Amino acid sequence: MPSDTTESAVQQPGRAALGARPRVRRGGWSPNGGRLGVLFLLPTLAFLVVLVAYPVAYNVYLSFQDYNYLLGTSRFVGLQHYVQLLHDPVFWRSLGNNLVWTFGGVGGQLLLGLAAAMLLDGPGRGMALVRTLLLIPYVVPAIATAITWRWMFNDFYGILSFLLTGVGLLPAQTSPFASVELAMPAAICVGIWRGFPFAMIVYWATLRGIPTEEYEAARVDGAGGWQEFWSITLPHLKHITLVLVVLRTLWMFNYFDLLYLLTKGGPAGATQHLPILVYITSFGLFRFGEAAAIAGLMAVTAGLIIVLYVKVHGPGEL
Amino acid sequence: MTTRQRRQLRMCLLTSAVAVAFLAGSVSVVVAATEITLWTMRTVEAQMANLREDVGEFEKQHPDIKVTIEAVPFNVVYPKLAAAIQAGTPPNLFNNIEAMVAFMHTKGVLEPVDDVIDGLGREQFTKKYLEWVTVGAKTWGIPDWALHQAVYYRKDLFAQKKLSVPKSWRELLDVAKALNNPKDGMYGMGVPLGREFVGQQTFGEVMYSAGAYVYDPVTRKYAFDKNKDRAARALTFLVELYKASSPPASIDWSWGEYRTAFVKEKVAMTFEWGAVVGQASTENAALLDKIGIFPFPGPDASDYPPKGNFGGAYFFTVSKADPAKVEASKKLLRFLWTPDRLAKRANTRPVFAIPPVKTAFESATYQNHPMVKRFAPELRMIFRDVMPYEQRHGLEAGLSPLAGQIESSYVFADAVQNVILRNWTPERAVDWIDSQLQVMRAYFEK
Numbered sequence: 001m002p003s004d005t006t007e008s009a010v011q012q013p014g015r016a017a018l019g020a021r022p023r024v025r026r027g028g029w030s031p032n033g034g035r036l037g038v039l040f041l042l043p044t045l046a047f048l049v050v051l052v053a054y055p056v057a058y059n060v061y062l063s064f065q066d067y068n069y070l071l072g073t074s075r076f077v078g079l080q081h082y083v084q085l086l087h088d089p090v091f092w093r094s095l096g097n098n099l100v101w102t103f104g105g106v107g108g109q110l111l112l113g114l115a116a117a118m119l120l121d122g123p124g125r126g127m128a129l130v131r132t133l134l135l136i137p138y139v140v141p142a143i144a145t146a147i148t149w150r151w152m153f154n155d156f157y158g159i160l161s162f163l164l165t166g167v168g169l170l171p172a173q174t175s176p177f178a179s180v181e182l183a184m185p186a187a188i189c190v191g192i193w194r195g196f197p198f199a200m201i202v203y204w205a206t207l208r209g210i211p212t213e214e215y216e217a218a219r220v221d222g223a224g225g226w227q228e229f230w231s232i233t234l235p236h237l238k239h240i241t242l243v244l245v246v247l248r249t250l251w252m253f254n255y256f257d258l259l260y261l262l263t264k265g266g267p268a269g270a271t272q273h274l275p276i277l278v279y280i281t282s283f284g285l286f287r288f289g290e291a292a293a294i295a296g297l298m299a300v301t302a303g304l305i306i307v308l309y310v311k312v313h314g315p316g317e318l
Numbered sequence: 319m320t321t322r323q324r325r326q327l328r329m330c331l332l333t334s335a336v337a338v339a340f341l342a343g344s345v346s347v348v349v350a351a352t353e354i355t356l357w358t359m360r361t362v363e364a365q366m367a368n369l370r371e372d373v374g375e376f377e378k379q380h381p382d383i384k385v386t387i388e389a390v391p392f393n394v395v396y397p398k399l400a401a402a403i404q405a406g407t408p409p410n411l412f413n414n415i416e417a418m419v420a421f422m423h424t425k426g427v428l429e430p431v432d433d434v435i436d437g438l439g440r441e442q443f444t445k446k447y448l449e450w451v452t453v454g455a456k457t458w459g460i461p462d463w464a465l466h467q468a469v470y471y472r473k474d475l476f477a478q479k480k481l482s483v484p485k486s487w488r489e490l491l492d493v494a495k496a497l498n499n500p501k502d503g504m505y506g507m508g509v510p511l512g513r514e515f516v517g518q519q520t521f522g523e524v525m526y527s528a529g530a531y532v533y534d535p536v537t538r539k540y541a542f543d544k545n546k547d548r549a550a551r552a553l554t555f556l557v558e559l560y561k562a563s564s565p566p567a568s569i570d571w572s573w574g575e576y577r578t579a580f581v582k583e584k585v586a587m588t589f590e591w592g593a594v595v596g597q598a599s600t601e602n603a604a605l606l607d608k609i610g611i612f613p614f615p616g617p618d619a620s621d622y623p624p625k626g627n628f629g630g631a632y633f634f635t636v637s638k639a640d641p642a643k644v645e646a647s648k649k650l651l652r653f654l655w656t657p658d659r660l661a662k663r664a665n666t667r668p669v670f671a672i673p674p675v676k677t678a679f680e681s682a683t684y685q686n687h688p689m690v691k692r693f694a695p696e697l698r699m700i701f702r703d704v705m706p707y708e709q710r711h712g713l714e715a716g717l718s719p720l721a722g723q724i725e726s727s728y729v730f731a732d733a734v735q736n737v738i739l740r741n742w743t744p745e746r747a748v749d750w751i752d753s754q755l756q757v758m759r760a761y762f763e764k
Contacts, residue, residue: 069400070424070719070762154575155567156584171566173500178567180739264728266513267570268735283396284726285758 062292069286081293090269091277091294095301098273100184101191101259102252102305108192109248110241113199118233120200121207131204138197146261149190153177177263180270187262187271194258195251199244206240207233242313246306253302274298352646353384354639358413359395359632364666369413372663376653383646385411396421396726403427408637410647416710417722419451419459419633424719424762429636429644430456434651444674444705447631453717459633460651461674463664466704467523467628470580470594471587472497473610475504483612486619487527487555494563497586506563508579508588509556510571511738517731518711518724520589521556522628526709527616528552529626532724532755538715542755546748551617553744557737569738581605589614591630592670595689611696613704629708631674657681669693672701723758 063081067074085091116134120127137145152160155175164170176182214232223231256275259265265272265280272280274294282291356373360366366389373385388409390398395418402408408427412418422428435443435457447461469490475497476482484490490507498506511517530548534541542549560568565584568576577594579585581602588594598605616624634654636647654660657677661684664671668689673679679701684690690697711730712721724730733747742750 068761070421072425155565156579156582173565173567175567175570178570263570264513266728266731266735268739269732270739280727283400284728285723285761287761 059292059295062289063296065289065292067287067289069288074289077289081290082297085290085293085297090272091274091297093269094272094274094277097184097271098253098275098298098301101188101255101271101273102249104185104188105191105195105252105255106245106248108188109195109199109252110244112192112196113244114203114237116196116200117203117207120204134200135197137194140194142194142257143261145190145194146258149193150177150262153186178267180268183263183267183270187259190262191252191255191258195248199248202240202244203237206237210236242309246309249305249309250302253305254298351382351384352642353386354410354643354646354650356385356387356411356413356650357390357399357409358387359390359392359415359418360413361389361391362667365663368663368666372654372659373650376650379653380646380649383649385650410637410639410643411650412635412637413462413632414459414635415630415632416450416459416713417725419635420713420717420719421722422635422637423451423453423458423717427637428458429638429647430458431460431634431636431648431651432457434648434655435460437652438655438675439677442675442677444676444701446629446706446708447633447674449716450631450710450713451633451717458717459635460655461631462634462654462660463632463671464674464705464708465591465630465632465670466672466700466708467519467589467591467630468611468613468700468704469507469587470590470592471610471612472583472608474608475586476610483610484615485622486615487559487617489619490615491555491559491562494559494587498563500565503584505565505579505585506587507559508571508576508585509560509564509568510573510576510589511560511569511731511734512572512575513570513728513731513735514572515725515731516572516576517734518728519628521553521730521734522709522711523589523614524552524556525549526626526628527614527624528555529616529624531626531709531714532711532720533713533715533718535709535714540755540759543752546745546752549751550744550748553734553737553747555617556734557744560738569735592672593667595669595693596667599689606692609693611693611700613699623703623707625707626709627704627707628710629705630710632671658683665690669697672697672705674705719762720755720758723761724755727754727758729754 064076064078065074066077120131152158153175155161155173158175161170161175165172170176176186215228218228218232254275256279259271259273260276263271265276278291278294281287281294358369360369370387373387377383377385403425443461444464447464448457451457451459479496481493481496484493494506510520528548528551530545530552532542576588577597580588580594581598613623614627615622634651636644658681660673660675660678661681664673664684665687668687673684678684710721711724712718729751733751736742737744737747
């Protein structure tokens with residue numbers, strides 16, 4: 001099969017003719033084409049500058065300021081907020097909570113998403129209906145999700161609290177949200193439930209793209225179900241898993257509303273992660289400079305996590 | 319052009335001129351209408367319907383004023399208001415709580431409303447609510463509803479166990495223990511300690527009953543650092559009460575959870591603001607006759623009822639704007655503050671909301687409401703013994719932005735939760751509260 005390379009394109013007259021056009025464009029800063037191109041780019045550029053670049057730049061600027069929102073005063077303090085945060089146990093505990101929330105949530109979402117995708121990919125009628133049903137958690141508003149799960153974890157009437165008590169994981173007539181040890185695991189369960197359909201759909205689409213011939217050949221060679229999964233399915237999912245890990249990690253790391261609605265960061269700070277800390281610091285204490293510094297450190301941490309992923313798996317995978 | 323044609327043309331022009339003049343006049347009437355915005359933090363449809371009805375009536379009587387009402391839920395109020403203030407478009411009128419009054423005053427967007435209050439009769443208002451929103455000898459909000467916190471209890475269970483209303487902490491603890499029977503699904507007392515608002519309110523109730531303040535009401539100076547012993551004593555008692563008689567999960571309870579527990583007969587007593595009566599009427603009407611109310615006691619029975627408890631109120635504020643809008647806003651306030659209208663507004667959530675104006679409280683409209691009639695003696699007791707002694711963290715000496723910061727930073731609730739769940743000593747928790755308050759104060763007092 002000929003590969004879609006420049007060489008093969010040049011060998012074909014039609015492709016060569018088409019190939020000539022980009023060369024003109026590549027010199028795109030010619031008086032006519034260049035200006036027109038820039039003009040076309042302007043709306044997107046304006047959008048990015050106003051909605052992305054400016055807020056990010058302003059956040060960085062704010063993090064170097066002691067901005068007193070109540071009094072309307074501001075003064076440059078350099079790295080003071082960052083230094084203070086690095087010595088603040090509340091920041092470190094919130095970061096720890098954030099990492100637990102993120103990795104617990106992403107791990108669970110990917111595992112459950114893969115399991116659900118394999119269920120959907122299997123034989124059986126009515127899978128379209130099952131797929132639709134499994135997508136529901138993803139489209140239910142966060143507030144409805146939070147209220148429903150809080151009710152299911154209610155100390156007197158919650159079905160899940162009742163079941164957890166039944167298997168000895170929870171004392172009678174209490175709720176995991178009232179426990180320092182159990183509040184975060186319970187919240188992560190809700191986060192997994194809410195986010196797994198995204199992974200499920202992505203995995204399902206990938207599974208459908210795996211050539212059936214590979215499985216048939218493996219069966220001819222005497223491979224069992226587990227070997228098929230390990231040697232064929234998983235290698236095909238490696239690339240998309242890395243993409244999912246990166247996307248979901250960023251998503252969960254910054255995910256504010258669900259955890260806030262479930263626990264408000266309590267009890268005793270057990271579920272307070274960095275987004276909640278940013279919210280309380282800004283709209284609770286009106287210390288926007290410090291809040292901006294926390295947000296800045298969040299961005300750096302998320303960036304480091306992604307760099308680490310890519311380093312481990314190789315940049316070509318992403 | 320013939321003479322006739324000329325005459326027709328003249329007539330046509332004249333008619334057009336008259337029509338244009340008429341239309342212009344109409345347009346000028348429309349343009350001259352003063353448009354004002356009214357935000358409200360009311361959360362129940364009955365309240366909104368009542369407000370819409372009153373405002374509609376006002377607009378009929380004042381066709382030159384147009385009012386746009388917008389509901390602003392609690393959870394978005396700070397970001398939304400901050401953005402509006404930043405954009406120079408705060409609402410002309412805002413129906414809000416004390417902390418919002420403090421926030422808006424600090425941002426310098428409020429108009430004083432003394433002229434409205436004096437016109438209505440300042441002496442008719444419960445003094446405490448005016449004091450909360452007064453600073454610099456000016457009043458920055460007009461009280462609309464009074465809220466109260468007290469102990470709601472089961473009279474029938476008290477009778478069965480031959481218990482009487484407790485008049486001190488020790489008596490309350492004994493009663494709570496006597497009623498506590500988790501094996502049969504009944505706890506002695508619901509002690510709600512959820513992180514957002516509720517934990518602070520519950521601790522505040524005990525704290526004020528012990529005479530501990532953030533600001534000294536007399537000297538008007540920061541006083542929590544001098545009240546730490548009393549606050550620690552209050553916290554010790556609160557934790558003891560929780561451990562002895564409250565469902566363990568109440569450490570995470572908000573209003574919904576403890577009201578449901580009381581209505582579903584899982585707790586024999588609870589800290590409460592009165593809304594449980596409305597919930598009982600729809601979910602367990604038989605309970606209504608069994609509900610009693612008593613003021614939360616202090617450490618010593620000889621002081622009962624104590625001269626301090628945690629309360630709250632709803633206000634209306636007027637924002638700075640051009641004089642026509644300010645005048646239109648104040649006109650609407652005068653319209654809304656007739657005793658009948660105040661009473662009707664309170665009756666949209668009977669028992670929970672109480673008119674903060676004596677004439678409205680005594681009005682037939684208020685007193686003849688079936689639910690008010692049912693709890694008439696208790697409401698009179700609250701009006702007499704509870705409301706005048708209400709306090710709110712940070713507002714003890716008048717309007718202060720500290721009130722909002724305390725409320726939205728969860729500092730009091732966190733302290734209580736840390737004592738219960740992370741084995742902090744009450745002294746350590748109180749020291750921590752003090753350190754947090756000092757940082758907050760430094761932020762706006764520097």
